[in-house]
Amino acid sequence: MQKRRLPGRRPLLLAVGAAATAAALAAGMTSAFAATVFTDDFNDGNASGWSKSGGTWAVDGSGVLHQSNAGSELARQFAGQTSWTNYSVQARVRPVSFGSSSALVGLAARSTSSTKMYRLALLGSGRAELQAVNGSSVTAIGSASLGIGAGTWYTLRIEASGSTIRGFVNGTQVAAGTNSLAGAGRIGLATAYASGSFDDVAVDSSGGGTPTTPPPTTPPPTTPGPTNPPPAGWPTPTGSQKVDATIPVSGTLDGGLKRYYGIGDGGQSESQDPMFELAAGATLRNVIIGAPAGDGVHCEGNCTLINVWWEDVGEDAATFRGGTTYTVDGGGARSASDKVFQHNGAGTVHIRNFRVENAGKLYRACGNCSTSYQRHVVIDNVVVRDTDAIAGINTNWGDTARFSRITIVDDPDRETSICVKYRGVPKGDEPTEIGEGADGVNCLYSPSDITYQ
Numbered sequence: 112m113q114k115r116r117l118p119g120r121r122p123l124l125l126a127v128g129a130a131a132t133a134a135a136l137a138a139g140m141t142s143a144f145a146a147t148v149f150t151d152d153f154n155d156g157n158a159s160g161w162s163k164s165g166g167t168w169a170v171d172g173s174g175v176l177h178q179s180n181a182g183s184e185l186a187r188q189f190a191g192q193t194s195w196t197n198y199s200v201q202a203r204v205r206p207v208s209f210g211s212s213s214a215l216v217g218l219a220a221r222s223t224s225s226t227k228m229y230r231l232a233l234l235g236s237g238r239a240e241l242q243a244v245n246g247s248s249v250t251a252i253g254s255a256s257l258g259i260g261a262g263t264w265y266t267l268r269i270e271a272s273g274s275t276i277r278g279f280v281n282g283t284q285v286a287a288g289t290n291s292l293a294g295a296g297r298i299g300l301a302t303a304y305a306s307g308s309f310d311d312v313a314v315d316s317s318g319g320g321t322p323t324t325p326p327p328t329t330p331p332p333t334t335p336g337p338t339n340p341p342p343a344g345w346p347t348p349t350g351s352q353k354v355d356a357t358i359p360v361s362g363t364l365d366g367g368l369k370r371y372y373g374i375g376d377g378g379q380s381e382s383q384d385p386m387f388e389l390a391a392g393a394t395l396r397n398v399i400i401g402a403p404a405g406d407g408v409h410c411e412g413n414c415t416l417i418n419v420w421w422e423d424v425g426e427d428a429a430t431f432r433g434g435t436t437y438t439v440d441g442g443g444a445r446s447a448s449d450k451v452f453q454h455n456g457a458g459t460v461h462i463r464n465f466r467v468e469n470a471g472k473l474y475r476a477c478g479n480c481s482t483s484y485q486r487h488v489v490i491d492n493v494v495v496r497d498t499d500a501i502a503g504i505n506t507n508w509g510d511t512a513r514f515s516r517i518t519i520v521d522d523p524d525r526e527t528s529i530c531v532k533y534r535g536v537p538k539g540d541e542p543t544e545i546g547e548g549a550d551g552v553n554c555l556y557s558p559s560d561i562t563y564q
Contacts, residue, residue, distance in 0.1 A: 148198070149191055149298070149314035150482070161188040164225045166302060174310070181208050181306040189222055191297040191314060199315045200298045201268040201481065206261045207306040209235030216307035219244075219299030220269040220276075221292075228299060229292065231267050231278040233259045235305065241269070241278035241286035252276055253286025264308075266481065268537065282539025313482045341466045341494045341518075345420060345443065348399050354386055357405075361390040366398035368418075375405030375425055383426050385409040391434060395419055406430065410437055418442050424470070427453045431460055440464055450475040450503070457484035466494040474502040476510045478535045478542030485509040496520040500528035505535030505542065506553045514556035520564050529561060530554035 151160065154174040166178045166186020178186045198220070206216040215232035222228035229252075230242045240254035257280060259265070268279040274294075277287040300309045348370035355373060358364075364387070375383035383405040387395055391412020400407065402423035408416065412434035419439070421428040424447035431437045435458030444451045447470035454460050455477045467473045473495065476486040485508050495501060495517065504510035512530050519527050532553060533542040549556050 148195075148316045149312070151190070151312045153310060158188065161190045161300075163188055176300070176309045177207075177306070178300075178302045178309075179207075179306050181210050181214075181302075181304065184303060186302045187219070187225060188300045188309075189219075189225070189297045190299075190312075193223065193296055195221070195297065195314070195316075196295045197272045197316070199268055199270040199483075200312070201266065201315075202300065202312040203264050203310045204233065204267050204300075205264045205308040206233055206235075206259065207308060208261055210304035212236040214302075214304040216302045216305050217300075218267040218269060219301055220271050221294070221296035222299045223293050223296040227293060228296065229269060229271065229276050229290070230299075230301060231269050231280075231286075232301075233265060233267070233280075239278070239280050239285045241276065241288070243276075243290045243292040245292060250290070250292075252288040252290055253278070255280075255285035257285070266538070279537065282537050311481070315483050341441075341443075341464050341492060345422065345445075346399065348401075351401070357384050358387050359390065360387055360393045360395055362392075363394040363396065364398070365396050368397050368399055370399040370401045370422075372401035372404065375403045385430070389414040400428075410434065413437065415440070416442065421445065421447075421451070424448075424451060427451070429453070430455060431458075432456045434458060437461065438463075443467060444473075445469050447471060453477065454486050454488065455480050457486065459487040459489060461489045461491075462493060463489075463491045464493075467496070467498055469497045470499070472500045472503050472531075473498060474512070476502075476504045476535075478503075478505050478533045479538050479540055481538045483508050483535055483537075487511045487513075489513045490515075490517065492516045494518045494520060495527060496522075498527055500531045500547075502529070502554075503531040503533060504553060506532045506545070508535050509553075510535075511553050511555060515560045516562075517556075517560060518562045518564060522563060525563065529556060 153170045153176045156170050158170055158176055164187045166183045167180040168178050170176050200220050202218050204216055212235045214235040217230050217232035219228040219230045226246045228244050230244050232240050232242055237259045238254050238256050241252040243250040266281050270277040274289045274291050276290055278285050298314055346368055349368045351370045353373040354371050374386045385406045386400055386404050387408045389410045394415040396417035399420045404425050406426045408429040410431045413436050415438045418441040420442050421444035424444050428444045428451045430453040433456050437460045439462045441464045443466035445468040450472040451467055451470050452474045474488050488502055502512040504512050528547050532546045534545050536542050
């Protein structure tokens with residue numbers, strides 16, 4: 112499947128650490144997320160921000176970086192900062208051809224020079240090997256036989272925390288050990304007597320090892336904009352429109368409270384298409400989404416949902432995928448067996464003047480996506496009924512949830528959880544619930560913010 116190319120996205124490089132982030136903000140730079148310090152999906156059509164050493168490199172029309180010279184002894188691209196210490200780097204990597212069983216296509220971390228680094232290599236022999244590379248000396252930290260083959264995409268990740276180095280392929284740890292070769296350094300992409308493709312590079316400054324619960328390095332904003340009473344009930348549709356394919360939205364789509372239905376099977380399948388796909392900056396307003404609704408609404412960048420209603424949530428009501436600021440103002444959702452709003456990208460989701468009924472969660476910050484952003488949610492002036500939890504966040508990534516003017520209806524035993532805390536994990540694993548309740552750091556509310564009726 113060819114990757115969709117989105118224009119105008121360049122490598123994103125952020126300062127590591129709270130002090131550096133604060134300094135960047137004071138200098139007028141914006142930081143949408145702090146745990147993720149670098150990303151590049153090559154959708155801008157170039158490898159700007161990377162430095163080449165050997166090989167023949169080019170970005171193709173689908174936004175994938177290729178190294179095409181299979182005769183090159185060692186071809187590398189480096190990015191990031193030499194001062195980076197504890198971090199994880201992840202990328203999608205596809206071997207195109209191997210010249211021999213020892214040829215490799217791989218990912219590097221803590222590179223202090225063009226020949227000194229930790230490297231997770233996919234070998235022509237079919238093995239994945241985590242290596243400490245120091246010039247011509249290559250020490251295997253660990254390896255696994257995976258049947259690696261040319262033409263297949265693999266997701267590689269290296270986690271470096273202190274002297275502990277771990278390597279993962281497709282979310283599964285294949286090697287781990289301790290090594291003191293390098294304590295800091297840049298990231299890299301590499302081939303040796305092989306050709307390969309690279310995409311979706313991301314660096315997370317939280318590093319490997321046991322997750323911690325740091326205070327948020329990017330203070331979440333307070334609730335913006337006007338507030339109005341949440342709607343008392345569901346609106347009556349002005350008409351109906353069956354939808355057979357995803358409706359793209361750029362600019363504003365005002366549905367005039369028409370009901371849209373017909374995508375997917377109404378279940379929890381992860382493969383369903385969305386009903387609406389919003390481009391960056393788009394607004395969807397005055398829409399009733401009926402069943403089946405597939406995967407609801409996808410926001411590919413900053414988006415605004417005004418007076419949007421979900422009569423029967425299937426997979427998710429809306430998924431926030433790209434951008435930094437998303438706003439849900441007015442409307443409501445019901446019958447969501449899992450969650451209503453899924454936050455996969457970075458930044459802050461604002462939910463206000465909304466009502467939710469019969470749901471698992473109103474909001475969930477993704478706990479096992481391919482990239483582990485720091486995420487925030489601000490929930491204000493919301494009516495909750497028959498819902499297990501209002502928000503779920505990952506405290507080890509610095510997520511925050513801020514609540515105000517929450518009204519919980521028909522819950523005499525106070526069984527609705529306000530803020531559930533999880534330990535986020537790599538893609539392929541399942542997050543662990545580690546607690547709930549206000550703590551002044553990640554879950555932000557006081558008793559006066561919650562009203563029971």
